[in-house]
Amino acid sequence: GAGLGDHIDRKEGQEHTFQNADPARRQLNQSFAVTDHCSKPLHTAISDRIAEGYTGTTAIRKDAVRALSLVFTGTHEDMKAIEADPEKLQGWLKANYQFVTQEFGKENVVRLALHLDEKTPHLHAVVVPLVEGKLTAKKLLGNRKDMSERQDRYAKAMEPFGLSRGVRGSKAVHNSEGWYLGQQQQAQKAVLSDLPKLTALDRINPARYEEKVQERFKFVSREKTDTAIELKRRTDQVRHAQASQHKAEQEAARHREATQSIAAQLLQAGKAGITLDSSYALLKAPAAIREAANTLFQEEVRKLADTHLKQGAEAYYRGIYQLEDSSKATREDYERHQKHDSEETRNHIAGEITRIFNQEIQQRWGVELSPEASLYKELRKKAADLVRELAKTILQELRKALGLEEPRQQRKSRGLGR
Structure with missing residues (x-):
């Protein structure tokens, strides 16, 4: 929780956890005191909430999920449009606050923070998965149907802000924040493995020199990963939109053909001896x-x-x-x-x-x-x-x-x- 807490809280001295953030915009960020735990360091807040709410008789497993990290956002264009309208932004924040507290329990929220200093505005939430005194992320999140219905409820809450739900039941992979950070780390390692070793002549200030080179490569690789992820997301959006449009065009063409056919038969009904009744509509029509x-x-x-x-x-x-x-x-x-x-x-x-x-x-x-x-x-x-x-x-x-x-x-x- 320390690394995540440093990133969310923009902890001084831990800038490596939020290198994509613009220092000049940091004052625009907001933190919300949903519970008293929100003012504590994240790892302490999580431990204190568990100590406060856990009533199980057995010791908590070392590999138990102690907290869930959630990110609420939309497309870059939609979120920048919301940010540009202060009243709309406050409405969006209020709707998200209500959604998080109702879905996961207000008492379980140990962090809720708005970041406006990165490329796309987004809201971080960290919740402790306590349900009826038990630490159980599985029960809090539910099965596939429960999670799909939660997405439906969130989409309904976001409708007033022009945000829409993803394609229901699509085969698209919805990657987590952890996956995204993992991709960044893999890209960084790939670039850093090719760094040239300093020669004896270069070792005037070796540690500082190498640190600068590494940071530069980290930045480049992160930007590359961000671009690739954004490109994939937009490609998926275009593909889904094209498929929906193709299906709609097929339906429209079929109905046009049917309408033209029935119109032609109406004109010829008397001549052809066609009786336009329910039997015709059910058995003989287009x-x-x-x-x-x-x-x-x-x-x-x-x-x-x-x-x-x-x-x-x-x-x-x-x-x-x-x-x-x-x-x-x-x-x-x-x-x-x-x-x-x-x-x-x-x-x-x-x-x-x-x-x-x-x-x-x-x-x-x-x-x-x-x-x-x-x-x-x-x-x-x-x-x-x-x-x-x-x-x-x-x-x-x-x-x-x-x-x-x-x-x-x-x-x-x-x-x-x-």
Whole structure:
């Protein structure tokens, strides 16, 4: 935490941790006292927060994640535009403050600092992953779905500032701050390994001379790495934008073709004998029209099923057993119901109810569902569930009408007879 703390806090004497920062702009940086820990050296703040909030009974593992380093920013152009508007910048800072404290717990924040002295404005946050007294980064961050939903929430919070979410579910690699620093170190080592060794004549002031040469190469390599990363990010953005545009153009072309086709057929309808009804839209129209019509058709069928299927099921079921009014049922009615009510009979009734409902669909829209269609199977299952519930309801009505005691086993299953 010391190196990271030196970088975030711009610690005097540790300038090598923030060599890309412009000293002339350092006074523009801001630090926020989210908790009392924020005023302490970072490594002390982390240790104190753990001591304060950890309630586990076992010692903390040496390799446990003690803190999470987060960086909040956007594209260089977007962030410079936000910086240029003081009111917008304050709004952005407030939104980020609320996001960090709500997502990770205000009490866990040990550092929150705005840096305006580097190329792109950004906000550093360091949080201790304490959850219910346990040190667990895994539980705080969650799984892939949790992290994706957190990105959605952050994108929603950033919308007022013109910042948008990355491509959801893309294969792009989102590299961490640690990866970025690692790339810098690797580039530095590659350059430094080629430095010429000083000869005896050059050793008037060898340590100082070599230090200057090394610092110069470090700066050059870091700039090179920054440029490469920025180029990759922009290349990815362009590629994703081109893919989205290509998909949109394909969709637009398909809908244009469908619109032109339907317009032509409308003009020729009388001459060609075409009947422009729901059957035509669902079965014979151009592909884009059929797709849209089928989506609407399925929605309408489900709405109809919610009201008519239950009514039709009850009427058919009571008609089969001659039980239009259960309150006037006789012992003969009860015995007939008991004799014929079985899983096989219920399946048969569900099948008939679905078939009758399919006829109503045909009358309304001019098309009939195939028994193999997924929507037909969905309706068949719904009918079976309705018949199962009807059988139980009507049996209870018959017993009540005849004053028959419910079997002991069934009373127990419903919490009675104790």
